[in-house]
Amino acid sequence: MAASPSILLRRPFIPAWLLTCVWGAPPSPLLAQQSPPLEIVIVHGRVMDPESRLDAVRYVGIQGGRIRTISDTALRAPVVLDAAGMVVAPGFIDLHAHGQTPENYRLQALDGVTSAFELEVGTADADRWYAARENQAAINYGVSVGHIPARMAVMGDSGGLLPSGPGGTRPATEAQIAQMKQIIARGLQRGAVAVGMGPTYTPAATQWEVLEMFRVAAKYGASVHVHVRGGTDTVAGFQEVIGASAITGAPLHIVHLNSSSTAQTARTLQLVAEARARHLDVTTECYPYTAGMTEIESALFNGYESRPDSDFTKLQWVATGERLNRQSFLRYRRQGGMVILYNNTEDMVKLAVTSPVTMIASDGHIENGKGHPRTAGTYSRVLGRYVREQGALGLMVALRKMSLMPAQRLEYRVPAMRDKGRIKVGAEADIVVFDPNTITDRSTYEQPAQPSVGVKHVLVGGVPVVRDGRFDETVKPGKAVRGIVR
Numbered sequence: 357m358a359a360s361p362s363i364l365l366r367r368p369f370i371p372a373w374l375l376t377c378v379w380g381a382p383p384s385p386l387l388a389q390q391s392p393p394l395e396i397v398i399v400h401g402r403v404m405d406p407e408s409r410l411d412a413v414r415y416v417g418i419q420g421g422r423i424r425t426i427s428d429t430a431l432r433a434p435v436v437l438d439a440a441g442m443v444v445a446p447g448f449i450d451l452h453a454h455g456q457t458p459e460n461y462r463l464q465a466l467d468g469v470t471s472a473f474e475l476e477v478g479t480a481d482a483d484r485w486y487a488a489r490e491n492q493a494a495i496n497y498g499v500s501v502g503h504i505p506a507r508m509a510v511m512g513d514s515g516g517l518l519p520s521g522p523g524g525t526r527p528a529t530e531a532q533i534a535q536m537k538q539i540i541a542r543g544l545q546r547g548a549v550a551v552g553m554g555p556t557y558t559p560a561a562t563q564w565e566v567l568e569m570f571r572v573a574a575k576y577g578a579s580v581h582v583h584v585r586g587g588t589d590t591v592a593g594f595q596e597v598i599g600a601s602a603i604t605g606a607p608l609h610i611v612h613l614n615s616s617s618t619a620q621t622a623r624t625l626q627l628v629a630e631a632r633a634r635h636l637d638v639t640t641e642c643y644p645y646t647a648g649m650t651e652i653e654s655a656l657f658n659g660y661e662s663r664p665d666s667d668f669t670k671l672q673w674v675a676t677g678e679r680l681n682r683q684s685f686l687r688y689r690r691q692g693g694m695v696i697l698y699n700n701t702e703d704m705v706k707l708a709v710t711s712p713v714t715m716i717a718s719d720g721h722i723e724n725g726k727g728h729p730r731t732a733g734t735y736s737r738v739l740g741r742y743v744r745e746q747g748a749l750g751l752m753v754a755l756r757k758m759s760l761m762p763a764q765r766l767e768y769r770v771p772a773m774r775d776k777g778r779i780k781v782g783a784e785a786d787i788v789v790f791d792p793n794t795i796t797d798r799s800t801y802e803q804p805a806q807p808s809v810g811v812k813h814v815l816v817g818g819v820p821v822v823r824d825g826r827f828d829e830t831v832k833p834g835k836a837v838r839g840i841v842r
Contacts (some may be wrong), residue, residue: 477505563596
């Protein structure tokens with residue numbers, strides 16, 4: 357309400373010099389508190405934020421594990437990280453990382469990853485999984501509760517990461533399906549980020565069983581991360597889970613579209629795009645390699661022994677690097693272990709990487725230096741090969757696929773993800789600084805644990821885990837990322 361003229365006339369006259377003395381004085385500590393001083397400043401970098409589309413040279417001030425200011429003028433702090441000529445971007449978020457050990461975290465950090473999630477296979481015991489990594493991780497970590505390990509537990513399958521016996525091949529009774537649902541529900545209640553599923557590894561699981569798992573996920577607002585059912589017609593596998601999402605309302609994320617689809621990649625990309633156009637919550641991911649890797653004893657290879665001799669040469673035994681033949685395939689299948697499968701083409705990979713519907717995720721796993729090069733090189737390979745060398749992907753678009761899109765996939769069930777995947781005031785200081793002119797992957801199928809080059813600094817929660825290109829073995833700032841029960 358405006359003051360009346362009479363009230364204005366009754367206000368006392370205050371001389372200008374007195375106003376200057378009163379209002380020009382520094383505020384009393386009792387009346388105002390100054391912000392804590394900045395702890396780290398990243399200077400002279402080209403700041404690129406996929407959410408706001410900021411792309412400019414800025415100073416980034418960090419305090420208390422969060423970004424406190426983004427300025428076009430100089431900032432001061434005890435620790436200064438020089439980013440001249442570099443890109444300052446949100447740390448990369450890997451939604452599909454089986455390797456959840458210090459060895460893997462080191463390689464991922466050197467590839468710009470600040471959060472890694474095991475969401476395809478997952479775990480049957482979220483409490484135990486998180487406890488095993490507490491105060492041990494250089495980067496943030498999270499896990500799904502998985503239908504695969506739940507089915508293995510219920511069916512008494514003693515396989516490793518994947519079922520090698522009844523967990524994959526035995527049909528479930530209604531009582532067993534109910535047990536699986538209880539395991540999934542408990543995992544979500546205990547903070548698992550999502551639900552993991554892989555019908556291609558559990559071929560005996562009926563479509564009804566799959567639907568039942570989607571129903572539990574929907575109840576808790578959790579996305580379902582699926583390795584679709586394989587076979588001669590991958591399109592049918594995509595239709596199965598898109599239909600399950602539509603029926604139940606559970607969000608769907610299809611993992612490694614390129615390696616599941618191979619020659620049918622154009623069709624499966626179209627299916628995802630059409631589902632999204634009809635407002636279904638369906639997302640997908642890919643990795644930039646023409647070969648995959650999995651356990652040779654898994655159900656994926658059931659019946660493989662009847663294939664032509666030429667198909668065995670597409671397999672490479674991880675432990676020795678040898679290409680297989682029919683005899684060695686049968687021997688190693690009885691033994692069990694990891695095998696690389698050369699089953700795709702560069703054209704299909706490029707189609708997936710450059711599609712507007714895909715995110716980037718590694719599907720990585722290294723153990724004692726053995727594994728697949730995607731663990732160490734996925735993100736640098738995209739930035740080096742498809743952005744810089746081929747110009748097939750814009751830099752901002754690539755960063756969006758690596759940071760913002762993965763964060764958005766999880767943020768409904770995991771509100772903490774709203775402060776990741778962005779360079780903005782208040783966001784967690786999960787940041788990568790890289791040289792766009794030199795970043796590239798060095799890992800190969802023969803030497804998969806070769807770290808990438810071109811990543812200069814990586815901060816996790818404001819703590820430098822990579823500084824001037826060197827990984828710091830002494831710091832473990834990674835935190836557990838958990839879902840909430842609404």
